[in-house]
Amino acid sequence: MTTAPVFETVLVANRGEIACRIIGTLRRLGIRSVAVYSDADRGAKHVALADLAVRIGPAPARESYLNIDAILAAAAASGARAIHPGYGFLSENAEFAEACAAAGIVFVGPAVEALEIMGDKIRARKHVAEHGVAVIPGIAEPALGDEQLTSAARSIGYPLLVKPSAGGGGKGMEIVRDPSSLAAALATARRLAGAAFGDDTLFLERLVSPARHIEVQVLADGAGNVIHLGERECSLQRRHQKVIEEAPSPLLGQDARARIGEAACAVARSVGYTGVGTVEFLVGNDNADEAFFIEMNTRLQVEHGVTELVTGVDLVEWQLRVAAGQTLTLSQGDIRLDGHAIEARVYAEDPERGFLPSTGSVLALHEATGAGVRVDSSLLLGLVVSADYDPLLSKVMVWGKDRATALALLDRALADTTVLGVGTNIEYLRLLVADPDVQAGRIDTELIDRRLPELAFQQPDDALYAAAALLEHASRWDAAPTGHVTEPWTHHAGWRIGEPRPSRYSFTAAAGTAVEVSVVGRPDDATVTLGSVQSASLKVSGDGLTLELDGILQSFRFARDGQTIWLGRGGFSRGLRLRSREEQLVAAVAVDGPRSPEVRTPMPGTVVGVSVASGDTVEEGQTILVVEAMKMEHRVTATTSGIVTVAVLPGDVVRSDQVVASVVSQEQSAGEQPS
Incomplete structure (x- = not known):
């Protein structure tokens, strides 16, 4: 295939790892790349990689990456004649595609009709059914109200799935297992769908469980040629969000692959599809003959890289070529699946705290x-990870000659990945990869939910605490108290006429546990008092340290941020915060008492719903409000029972650990009233 440029300049209307990945192909093809960025992304990796970068607005996505006028203005200013939307944001927005056409700019994606049909899940479901493709039993009609959905649920039966008609990515989907949960699920789904897609239309489907989520990659040109590039297994999901994907599926044989591939091509042909797209199916667990259409994603998928690894086809390049009017030079017979590829998504989140979003600086x-x-990544040293956007940081992908080889390689690659300063799900991913059912290919969409209560995350051990203490000890070794004359008994050597005085370092781990480490002597030959560790020596290098504990060498990577010490080993990282003297004193005199009346947010975000009003009586654990961060909703609950006072309103932006409400007992509340 010729590598002559298909466009001179292409603007990438996205951010993060997908913008970086697209820019890579543009560079290989000799196409000038234009990045766009919000104020929050001024120092982002995709901005540095592009040939030109244009600011499009402040941090909120609606004022930047979802601002059609700003993106078209950036294209005009940079001379871009084509826009690649990546995924998410405006990638499946028919209005954006029409605006591009009106401005004389090529939208790298399908025609508007395909976007409109497949972008409406109710319309798409009806459309494919009319073309002979099986759909899940349920009810899908426009403008269904809650009463109509409740009535229909009785005939569909439980459990069922509430789904938004617009959008995708699992947002707004709610599982309902009994009638008593339906009303709350409808309210949540409508709120999420309205906020994410500007359309709160819902429909219902029977919940197929257990099941597997299998999607087929299709490629089509403007001359009517349509082929598929095999399937991807995407069954490892949490809250309908994919976590680990692989190609090909361990479930499908050649015959089943041909059948589901042809069904996907039929869907694409039915809407005159052009470019790269994905048709998603729900397949009966261990029964590849039962495949139901879910939806068609009219864009590049997050997990497209595993298909590229087993086929050798650059999907972004073909998107560009088809958008430029070229026809396919590949036929179905040219597509061969070689080996096995697996992808793990690295998110900024804390699995041990209910997958709360994690923010900070790398x-x-x-x-x-x-x-x-x-590795497709947006990570940079010093990158600020905010709560403004999706928490996806990078995708670790591997290729092996077979599935077992790929799984082993993925585990090693995750173990060799360290991101310090921002919490990630790397250890969680390694635990999933090691699961016996995952290793055997016995997977379904509910496996993660079943396994989560059993996952045992590592905790800091004596070696990790010793390394932290020695690192801090080394940093203070030559320091003298400010404004004082250096005297031997003030030095961290702990010199005394008799036995030396130990230096004591108290740390708080992520789980809140406080540990004190006693160190005597030089950092390179110290005596450490901590559990199993008796003696240790420390050698610090540019990117890590080597610690010898009782004759055993261990290597760590580390980073320092003021009084915060971060240490990681083989994909396992924990933040150990050096406790202040004041905190130690408070801990020493702390006694059991009543729970704090303050209700705080566990992360920064936007208040999207308030469930109670000031003066209401609430029970401990009752939802007070809902905060959205990194495109996920998180419920903030009452710390105790009593009378609540709410300090925020829907739409308010809140900080991490901000007091958003308070709850006092009825006796306390009555005592505050005037007599």
Whole structure:
């Protein structure tokens, strides 16, 4: 295939790892790339990689990455004649595609009709059914109210799935297992759908469980040629969000692959599809003959890289070529699936705290490399990860000659990935990869939910605490108290006429546990008092440290941020915060007492719903309000029972640990009233 440029300049209307990935193909093809960025992304990786970058607005997506006028203005200013939307944001927005056409700019995606039909899940479901493709039993009609949905649910039966008609990515989907839960699920789904897609239309489907989520990659040109590039297994999901994907599926044989591939091509042909798209199916667990159409994603998928690894086809390049009017030079017979590829999504989140979003600055970074490893990443040393956008940081992908080889390589690649300063799900991913059912290919869409209560996350051990203490000890070794004459008994050597005085370092781990480490002597030959550790020596290098504990060498990566010490080993990282003297004193005199009346947000975000009003009586654990951060909703609940006072309104932006409400007992509340 010729590598002559299909466009001179292409603007990438996206951010993060997908913008970086698209820019990579543009560079290989000799096409000038234009990045866009919000104020929050001024120092982002995609901005540095592009040939030109244009600011499009402040941090909120609606004022930047979803601002059609701003993006078209950036294209005009940069001379871009085509716009690649990536995924998410405006990638499936028919209005945006029409605006591009009106401005004389090529939208790298399908025609508006395909976007309109497949962008409306109710319309898409009806459309494919009319073309002979099986759909899940349910009710899908425009403008169904809650009463109509409730009535229809009785005939569909439980459990069922509430789904938004607009959008995708699992947002707004709610599982309902009994009639008593339906009303709350409808309210949540409508709120999420309205906020995410500007359309709160809902429909219902029977919940197929257990089941597998299998999607087929299709490629089509303007001359009517349509082929598929095999399938991807996407069954490892949490809250309808994919976590680990692979190609090909361990479930499908050649015959089943041909059948589901042809069904996907039929869907694409039915809407005159052009470019790269994905048709998603729900398949009966261990029964590849039962495949129901779910939806068609009219864009590049997050997990497209695993298909590229097993086929050798650059999907972004073909998107560009088809958008430029070229016809396919590939036929179905040219597509061969070679080996096995698996992808793990690295998110900024804390699995041990209910997957709350994690924010912060990247203080130290090491990403996997080597044969068979591909990493699509937005990470940079010093990158500020905010709560403004999706928490996806990078995708670790591997290729092996078979599935077992790929799984082993993925585990090693994750173990060789360290992101310090921002919490990630790397250890969680390694636990999933090691699961016996995952190893055997016995997976379904509910496996993660079943396994989560059993996952045992590592906790800091004596070696980790010793390394933290020695690192801090080394940093203070030559320091003298400000404004004082250096005297031997003030030095951290702990000199005394008799036995030396130990230096004591108290740390708080992520789980809140406080540990004190006693260190005597030089950092390179110290005596450490901490559980199993008796003696230790420390050698600090540019990107890590080597710690010898009782004759055993251990290596760590680390980063420092003021009085915060972060240490990681083999994909396992924890933040150990050096406790202040004041905190130690407070802990020493703390006694059991009543729970705090203050209700605080566990992360920064936007209040999207308030469930109670000031003066209401609430029970401990009752939802007070809902905060959205990184495109996910999080419920903030009452810390105790009593009378609530709410301090925020829907739409308010809140900080991490901000007091958003308070709850006092009825006796206390009555005592505050005037007599």
